[in-house]
Amino acid sequence: MTKNMQEEIASRRTFAIISHPDAGKTTMTEKLLYFGGAIRDAGTVKGKKSGKYATSDWMEIEKQRGISVTSSVLQFDYDGKRVNILDTPGHEDFSEDTYRTLMAVDAAVMMVDSAKGIEPQTIKLFKVCRMRGIPIFTFINKMDRQGKEPLELMEELEEVLGIQSYAMNWPIGMGKEFMGIYDRYNNRIEQARVEGENKFLELDDEGQLAKPHPMMETSYYKQAVEDALLLEEAGNSFDEARIAKGELTPVFFGSALTNFGVQTFLETFLNFAPSPQPRITENDQYVDPMMEEFSGFIFKIQANMNPAHRDRIAFVRIVSGAFERGMTVNIPRIGKTVKLNQTTQFLADDRETVNDAVAGDIIGLYDTGNYQIGDTVVGGKSTYLFEALPQFNPELFVKVTAKNVMKSKHFHKGILQLVQEGAIQYYKTLHTEEVILGAVGQLQFEVFEHRMKNEYNVEVQMEHIGSKVARWIENESDVKESMTGPRSMLVKDRFDNFVFLFENDFAMRWFGDKFPDIRLYSLL
Numbered sequence: 001m002t003k004n005m006q007e008e009i010a011s012r013r014t015f016a017i018i019s020h021p022d023a024g025k026t027t028m029t030e031k032l033l034y035f036g037g038a039i040r041d042a043g044t045v046k047g048k049k050s051g052k053y054a055t056s057d058w059m060e061i062e063k064q065r066g067i068s069v070t071s072s073v074l075q076f077d078y079d080g081k082r083v084n085i086l087d088t089p090g091h092e093d094f095s096e097d098t099y100r101t102l103m104a105v106d107a108a109v110m111m112v113d114s115a116k117g118i119e120p121q122t123i124k125l126f127k128v129c130r131m132r133g134i135p136i137f138t139f140i141n142k143m144d145r146q147g148k149e150p151l152e153l154m155e156e157l158e159e160v161l162g163i164q165s166y167a168m169n170w171p172i173g174m175g176k177e178f179m180g181i182y183d184r185y186n187n188r189i190e191q192a193r194v195e196g197e198n199k200f201l202e203l204d205d206e207g208q209l210a211k212p213h214p215m216m217e218t219s220y221y222k223q224a225v226e227d228a229l230l231l232e233e234a235g236n237s238f239d240e241a242r243i244a245k246g247e248l249t250p251v252f253f254g255s256a257l258t259n260f261g262v263q264t265f266l267e268t269f270l271n272f273a274p275s276p277q278p279r280i281t282e283n284d285q286y287v288d289p290m291m292e293e294f295s296g297f298i299f300k301i302q303a304n305m306n307p308a309h310r311d312r313i314a315f316v317r318i319v320s321g322a323f324e325r326g327m328t329v330n331i332p333r334i335g336k337t338v339k340l341n342q343t344t345q346f347l348a349d350d351r352e353t354v355n356d357a358v359a360g361d362i363i364g365l366y367d368t369g370n371y372q373i374g375d376t377v378v379g380g381k382s383t384y385l386f387e388a389l390p391q392f393n394p395e396l397f398v399k400v401t402a403k404n405v406m407k408s409k410h411f412h413k414g415i416l417q418l419v420q421e422g423a424i425q426y427y428k429t430l431h432t433e434e435v436i437l438g439a440v441g442q443l444q445f446e447v448f449e450h451r452m453k454n455e456y457n458v459e460v461q462m463e464h465i466g467s468k469v470a471r472w473i474e475n476e477s478d479v480k481e482s483m484t485g486p487r488s489m490l491v492k493d494r495f496d497n498f499v500f501l502f503e504n505d506f507a508m509r510w511f512g513d514k515f516p517d518i519r520l521y522s523l524l
């Protein structure tokens, strides 16, 4: 591989922002794009009110699919780095896609609302990042408002998420009294509401302001200096290796809306966020990003981007090498080769045809039905497969039937294809073989219903059976149907494995007490 190409790959930083709705992810993304020069004014990426980021809009097909595509992956250059931000929809869009997107990144930024602390959606997404062992950077947002005490927030991080933290900076006051941040990492104070040269104040070796300044007389400053000392003595130490493994999260305080601390965060983040990482194959071989041969895997398929063409786009994370238009790749799962002519890369403002995508980047392949989620695509003569993407524990379930029984053939064909695509999970009851669908987010059902109608011409009837706790069984042969009760169901998944669906955690524990020999396990 040429030196130039190696440098290109090493410059990539691919990450996702995880957060609970309303923590400020959209606002943050907008500010990052602004610094990256991808938008001219902070404010041109419309907020969720105007719908730009609400991918659920993609149900309303006329509302142009381009929007959700461009917001799926955003790319900009900053300080010699090419940054790819992958969207992980929160809100009503939460689905398995959201989880799978985290399989395609090398780092995550966790946004936390300083008044709310760690919220449920964040916990779920955090767990997926944790499982992958990727570095997680924390941005505690909305310091311009009164929130929880910083030490309390740090404690919450460690207790709720079980990750150790290192405060890169520390707020000086908050809300109306927010004076800025005590930047431990850069050894300076960054003042709020001050622009230009005076924004930064130097600290001396004792961690005090090097030159006299009115701020020194305030209780907020004194508190921050004291806290910083306390953190120095009793807190975790900065450890780059532990950050890289996701064992220690660097924490930044700031305010996305007032654009405070965002640029400092971005610069520090880009310093420590990893360049593209190797991926592992089914046979435990590492594929290094610098390998000459192109390879990648599909982590998401979005259908009907353009209703007139009934097209689908398969999102590929490039693992190694470089993409060249017109190149031929293998899809080892089906033993087919395809020529990649039609592709897109995702830029902030427009879809553009890819020309220089390398390991770390995301490209979109136009798909006429060749691809499945999790597929490996590889150039040259190689036929290896990347490790399978994990399956996620569904939480919501519906019973589904075709409104018109005459359409049963189409109904089953549609379900089969959508299940294979990873759009939804399939289960069936034991004798009657009624179809039950599982999802991690409500939107998946809506998309399913919509696509069955539009793509397979079948209207479906869905009966909500609510949220359930799904558990698979290690010792399947010991399971008997008589073990089910009014608060549990025994079904089979699409691979014909038994699955218990419990009404709630209580019902699951009751089962565990009654049948201690049955070893249940959960997917992710």
Ligand code: G4P
Pocket: 019, 020, 021, 022, 023, 024, 025, 026, 027, 028, 047, 048, 049, 090, 141, 142, 143, 144, 145, 254, 255, 256, 257, 258
């Ligand atoms: P999300 O994508 O994570 O859901 O959050 P989003 O950026 O849409 O922000 C949610 C709300 O929080 C927005 O207000 C936004 O302006 C506000 N916000 C984001 N960052 C900060 C911050 O640093 N300080 C303060 N005070 N507010 C912040 P909204 O009124 O719900 O929406 P909008 O009218 O601004 O669109």
